[in-house]
Amino acid sequence: MATQTVTQQPAAAPPLDQTRWRHKLRTLGPTDWVVEILKYAVLLLLAFTFLLPFYWMLSSAVKTDSQVYTVPPIWFPIPQHWNNFWDAWNSENYWLFTYNTVIRYALPATLGTILSSALVAYSFARLRWFGRDTIFALVLATLMIPGWVRLVPLFIIFKQIGWLNTFWPLVIPHFFGNAFFIFLLRQFFMGIPTELSDAARIDGANELQIMFRIILPLSVPAIAVVALFTFMDAWNDYLGPLIYVNVEEKWVLALGVQRLRSAVAEMGNRQLAYPYLMAVSSLITLPIFLAFFFAQRTFIEGISVTGLKG
Amino acid sequence: MSLLTQARRLTRSDRRDMLVGLLFASPWLIGFLGFTLFPILSSFYYSFTRYDLLRPPVFLGLDNYTNILMNDEDFRTVAYNTLWWVVFSTPLGVLSAFLMALLLNTNIIGRSFFRAVFFFPSIVPVVVTAFVWQFLLNIQYGAVNSTLQFLGFPVVPFLSNPDIVKPTLVLIHMWSQGAAMVIFLATLQDVPRTLYEAATMDGASALRRLWHITIPMVSPVILFNMVMSFISGFQYFTLPWLLTSGGPNQASEFYSLFLYRNAFVYLRMGKANALAWLLFALIIVFTTLLFRLSGRLVFYAGNSR
Numbered sequence: 001m002a003t004q005t006v007t008q009q010p011a012a013a014p015p016l017d018q019t020r021w022r023h024k025l026r027t028l029g030p031t032d033w034v035v036e037i038l039k040y041a042v043l044l045l046l047a048f049t050f051l052l053p054f055y056w057m058l059s060s061a062v063k064t065d066s067q068v069y070t071v072p073p074i075w076f077p078i079p080q081h082w083n084n085f086w087d088a089w090n091s092e093n094y095w096l097f098t099y100n101t102v103i104r105y106a107l108p109a110t111l112g113t114i115l116s117s118a119l120v121a122y123s124f125a126r127l128r129w130f131g132r133d134t135i136f137a138l139v140l141a142t143l144m145i146p147g148w149v150r151l152v153p154l155f156i157i158f159k160q161i162g163w164l165n166t167f168w169p170l171v172i173p174h175f176f177g178n179a180f181f182i183f184l185l186r187q188f189f190m191g192i193p194t195e196l197s198d199a200a201r202i203d204g205a206n207e208l209q210i211m212f213r214i215i216l217p218l219s220v221p222a223i224a225v226v227a228l229f230t231f232m233d234a235w236n237d238y239l240g241p242l243i244y245v246n247v248e249e250k251w252v253l254a255l256g257v258q259r260l261r262s263a264v265a266e267m268g269n270r271q272l273a274y275p276y277l278m279a280v281s282s283l284i285t286l287p288i289f290l291a292f293f294f295a296q297r298t299f300i301e302g303i304s305v306t307g308l309k310g
Numbered sequence: 311m312s313l314l315t316q317a318r319r320l321t322r323s324d325r326r327d328m329l330v331g332l333l334f335a336s337p338w339l340i341g342f343l344g345f346t347l348f349p350i351l352s353s354f355y356y357s358f359t360r361y362d363l364l365r366p367p368v369f370l371g372l373d374n375y376t377n378i379l380m381n382d383e384d385f386r387t388v389a390y391n392t393l394w395w396v397v398f399s400t401p402l403g404v405l406s407a408f409l410m411a412l413l414l415n416t417n418i419i420g421r422s423f424f425r426a427v428f429f430f431p432s433i434v435p436v437v438v439t440a441f442v443w444q445f446l447l448n449i450q451y452g453a454v455n456s457t458l459q460f461l462g463f464p465v466v467p468f469l470s471n472p473d474i475v476k477p478t479l480v481l482i483h484m485w486s487q488g489a490a491m492v493i494f495l496a497t498l499q500d501v502p503r504t505l506y507e508a509a510t511m512d513g514a515s516a517l518r519r520l521w522h523i524t525i526p527m528v529s530p531v532i533l534f535n536m537v538m539s540f541i542s543g544f545q546y547f548t549l550p551w552l553l554t555s556g557g558p559n560q561a562s563e564f565y566s567l568f569l570y571r572n573a574f575v576y577l578r579m580g581k582a583n584a585l586a587w588l589l590f591a592l593i594i595v596f597t598t599l600l601f602r603l604s605g606r607l608v609f610y611a612g613n614s615r
Contacts, residue, residue: 043413047427050485053442054430056453060445072460073453116337129331130324139338142346146545146593148566149586152573153349153356159363176341207330236435238548243574257437258552274445281438288433296426299433303489304496 054285061085061279068274084279093256094283101252104167105241106234112175113230114223120177121185122211126197136186143179155243169244170237174230181226184302188222189215225302228295232288253284357583367580374584384560384568385585392565394476396543396596399483404535407487411494412524425495429488440552443482444469469554472561479550479562490535497531498524526609533608540600544593565589 060068062080088094123129124136158169192215200210216223238254245251251259260277292299320328332339357374359367378385410428414421431439446452447468455465468478505523514522525532547566550556556563569589573582 039413039416039418043418043424046410047424050427050431052453053439053446054434056446057438057442069451071451072456073451075453116341120335120338123331123334127327127331127334129328130320131328132331135335135339138342142342144541144593144597145346145350146541146586146590148545148569149353149590150346150349152569152579152582152586153353154345155573156356156361156363156579157349157352173341173345175337176345177338179338182338207334211334232433236433238435238437238552254435254437257435257441261437261441261552277441281441285434285438288435289430292426292430292433296422300425300429300492300496303492 057278057282057285061275061282063275065273065275081275084275085283087276088279088283094280096249097251097253097256100167100250101235101254104250105170105237105252106231108167108171109174109234110227110230112171113178113181114226116175116177117181117185117226118211118216118219118223121182121189122207122215124182125186125189126192126194126210126215127207139179139182151243158244164244165246165250167245167250170234170240178230181230184226185219185222188219192218221298221301224295224298228291228298229302232291235288257281257284353583353586356580357587359580361579362577363579364577370580374581375588378581378584378588384563387560388563388565388568391476391561391563392544392546395479395546395564396540398476399480399546400536400539400543402480403483403487403539404490404532406484407490407535408494408528408532410487410491411498412520414491414495415498425492428491431486432488436548437552439482439486440549444553447478470558472559475554475558475561479553482549482553490539493531493535494528497528501527529608533604536604537597537600540597541593544589544596 059075059077061084062082063074063077064081067074067077120139124132124139154169158164163169196214196218197210200214205213236254237252238258241252241255245255257277257280260273260280263273356367358370358372360370360374361367414425414428418424446454449455449465449467449470452468454468459465467474469475501524505527506519509519509523545566546564547570550562550564551567551570554562556567565585569582569585572578572585
């Protein structure tokens with residue numbers, strides 16, 4: 001992924017996919033048409049099923065409280081009540097929880113992960129030292145360790161140092177490297193020509209300078225992937241905050257939504273507040289959707305390259 | 311550069327390189343010692359005690375383990391549920407991801423759109439999907455059952471019937487396999503087209519091409535996905551916790567829910583740690599089995615492992 005210069009081609013060839021299916025259209029027989037129609041039917045049906053829950057979430061958010069429970073269900077509420085979104089947007093808790101999620105958890109975690117994983121990946125990718133590959137194998141092996149075996153004792157440890165009910169247990173571990181981001185960055189770093197490092201070394205740069213001034217700037221796509229996935233995992237994280245954060249003022253969005261749901265259920269009179277819950281859920285999903293929409297490439301490439309996700 | 315083939319004598323330059331290398335890798339090394347190795351060892355220690363975080367731990371010997379394995383009925387239910395889950399959700403999840411990837415790999419218009427649609431559910435916060443599905447699958451006012459009724463089918467108690475709740479969870483699991491699908495899609499596109507062309511010229515049908523070319527070439531990734539799905543299947547937590555709380559009648563009480571309850575609700579830290587180690591052992595055993603079984607099925611093109 002080194003820098004490329006784009007040259008203008010005199011007659012741009014159509015993309016390969018387009019050429020292929022144009023050729024296909026000309027050479028299709030009758031049975032092939034049936035297969036094609038079947039294929040698209042299946043795809044559309046699947047797409048419909050996959051999107052249904054999200055459509056339902058949005059349409060429920062603009063219903064009145066009682067419209068939600070009608071049978072048969074209302075698929076398109078008329079009129080739409082957008083006040084739920086407005087209420088959610090304006091609620092104090094929403095902004096408090098967003099602040100907690102982003103400023104106190106997601107951002108520091110992302111920063112820590114990038115910094116530490118890059119340093120460690122640099123060691124495995126650009127330096128040569130005795131025992132390097134064995135230790136890298138160990139790094140990979142830790143990926144297979146089930147989380148629960150560390151979770152409970154870590155909780156005990158954190159309790160004993162008095163870190164319960166703070167964000168430290170969630171954020172600090174990110175400053176010590178993340179095995180599969182180390183793997184991802186290592187793969188990427190290994191693709192950068194060694195001549196660049198060698199030239200810098202001859203000019204007297206030390207390894208830290210090489211890393212920050214040469215390798216990192218060239219690795220922006222990979223770092224974007226790391227940043228995106230770490231941020232998203234922190235945003236979506238439920239179990240971590242559930243265990244370590246007890247006080248309401250420190251809740252993250254995931255906890256806030258869940259408690260809201262419990263409150264709705266406990267009220268007995270279930271007719272209250274479900275649309276509001278759906279509006280809040282939509283607001284929580286929105287950043288993910290936006291990030292995905294604008295950074296789809298990064299998401300997909302990130303997963304394909306490592307073959308791993310969270 | 312394995313340790314065994316390296317010459318025994320380290321030169322001064324080697325030592326310096328090693329120091330620099332270790333220095334750069336030190337964040338992970340320190341993290342490994344503090345956040346992985348030490349907790350695992352202390353977990354092992356606690357698993358032989360009774361510890362409720364309030365009073366000092368009391369040494370119990372093997373009592374935790376024997377109680378769990380011999381006397382605990384809940385454990386048997388939980389172990390059964392979890393094994394059921396792993397056995398069914400892993401192959402079905404990988405299969406659905408693979409089939410979707412196959413479908414997307416053909417020449418279709420709007421591939422990016424469909425890929426995005428199938429991928430999206432896997433990145434949405436689990437809290438959101440839990441609540442939305444909980445509502446959609448409700449037996450009285452859920453949209454799914456209403457549609458079934460409208461089409462003339464009987465109502466299905468997705469979440470309220472103990473026998474149906476686990477298959478329902480499997481379906482939801484298959485819905486969120488978008489990430490695995492993306493991995494398969496990338497792998498499928500890496501299969502050299504010349505292989506297909508040669509086979510087509512020899513008269514191979516689409517099904518044959520699938521079975522004799524596609525699947526063998528993709529088999530390492532299939533195995534990888536199966537193993538990862540397997541391991542995370544044993545630790546399945548958030549969705550059942552939010553959606554069914556282990557019900558109805560403990561039909562969806564999986565190992566991790568049981569562990570969570572013992573640790574954070576009943577504060578039985580000793581038992582929880584013992585459960586965690588049993589889980590560890592279980593995972594190792596079954597993963598090894600999986601690797602053995604798949605040994606002859608996986609084809610590694612290019613450099614052999």
